Amino acid sequence: MRLTQGQFSFLPDLTDPEIAAQCAYALDQGWSMAVEFTDDPHPRNVYWEMWGAPMFDLKDPAGVVIEVNACREAQPRCYVRLLAFDASKGFETLRMSFIVHRPPDEPGFELIRADGPGRNIGYTLRPYAADAPPGRRYGPGRTP
């Protein structure tokens, strides 16, 4: 099951030039880019691991693409996303977030139903990959 989080996730995967073009847009707006990765892509997990510090004062997307590729190479079995942070007053928040790398195999999420009092049912999601401990999800890979 294809993970759909953030921008562009219903589109085919972005190519490197497309990623660079998106970065160029963000940098032109004065936002700073950051690379993050995780092997726990549950929608409620907002805290992904940081790949290095956010890249402040970059002017050109080439630097971002270098970091994305470095992260892909080190964490091939993780999700990698790019964030664009707007530091201007009144925003001070993320303006863009999109996935730039996926593990080769995405098993998806299990829908768990829990019977409550009466005939109530509580629903929750659980990634199939979460059966394995962190670092061994999505196949043999390196520890994040």
Add this chain to the structure above:
Amino acid sequence: MTTPSNVIDATVPDRIDLAALANQVELGEMFEELDAELVGLAPVKRRIQEISALLVVDRARAQVGLTSTPPSLHMCFTGNSGVGKTTVARRMARILHRLGYIRRDHVVSVTRDDLVGQFIGHTAPKTKEALKRAMGGVLFIDEAYYLYRPENERDYGQESIEILLQVMEDNRDDLVVILAGYSEQMKAFFSSNPGMASRVAHNIDFPDYSTEELFRIAKLIAEQMNYRFDAEGAVAMLDYIKRRQARPNFANARSIRNALDRARLRQARRLCDGWSAVVDREALETIRAEDIRASRVFTDGDDGR
């Protein structure tokens, strides 16, 4: 259907007007600007003209279907202090951007401190950070020979040089690296780092300025600061330059700039004498001979302050 090779494709022109191509990128205008703002520096201007000509020729080649690969543009500026290495490096970004060799008109200026770390594992991220910031534009490494310190075996400069070399090779389209330093030290730097020497395609040596060129620079700097010399002031300035050139620690245009700054101080003191004078615009912008002749160069100081 195949086309016989002796039939010329109608869309490919057989003659190309190079002058028109040069006009497209406004080359003539750019050279005029260069001539107006940079005094002397003939070898530098010649090299810029060569690079520009290559761009035009490459475009023409592309039009007739010949392949053209972007040239390696990493440069090394050598010369004594105050001959305009830093100034030209800053202008170079604008020129290369205008010619379309780099994507952005920006220069990231770094020295050893910005590239080399203080402990193991500190250097690589620091160097990469600087390189990433410079991507798309020009990375200017001032006093580049400091990067390599042969006397200290455990110096991290070498690590920084290796990362630089790798990026200079891998990201040739993204980044132009300009090294600058004094001729002698740069020679030693390159002889101990042959990898670096072979990757720097353009070695531009900045000659010292002649007296006449320095005088033109003085006038240019004064003009930019909205000052001017009166007739005797100009004579005094020329005289000052001649004397200053003969002294030790002469730093070309930088010495001239400093001399002008000191002349401004003296002019201000002259105008404010007694705090009772009423001055007009002309008095405020004129540097007179006495402002310059008060310099120690004319008496017997040792550094001309």
